[in-house]
């Protein structure tokens with residue numbers, strides 16, 4: 700069943716300056732000598748329609764984790780298309796455009812639904828790092844803007860702060876999954892639900 704969540708999409712959504720799914724506005728932020736993060740503001744123009752479509756149709760699951768001797772629910776819903784699974788056309792289009800741009804085949808997708816400001820994901824790096832040297836992880840943010848923070852994997856204070864939403868694209872690359880951790884923290888003042896479409900590849904470039 701489609702989750703009931705609150706988020707009022709823009710009435711008039713803007714097509715990005717260079718056209719649909721254009722990389723014209725791309726900015727690359729160097730995190731250090733080995734790691735970087737690409738930002739494309741408003742990459743998906745029709746982000747509110749995509750939010751509604753995924754809310755209604757994605758195969759949402761509530762996952763749980765074993766913590767010591769108790770089972771805890773993950774504080775978000777997820778929809779998973781594992782490696783090689785056929786993506787719905789709206790997600791396949793994003794994967795294809797990103798694959799052309801970055802020279803790897805984005806072949807798995809995890810969509811996260813943060814129902815309100817108490818849903819979150821803790822500091823972590825993506826497990827794909829265990830099988831790929833420098834994996835790329837692409838994230839499209841829909842719905843409410845939420846903080847997306849990075850800090851060195853060894854710990855320490857937050858080093859970079861982003862507030863993606865409105866169809867923004869973030870792509871983590873280089874050694875980011877080895878040397879850096881990221882989080883979407885709880886946010887009491889969140890303006891509603893947020894969705895993130897995360898795309899990963901299972902094979903190295905080339």
Ligand SMILES: O=C(O)CCC(=O)C(=O)O
Pocket residue numbers: 809811820825838847881883895897
């Ligand atoms: O929601 C996001 O932007 C990040 C999600 C994430 O890091 C993950 O699912 O591993």
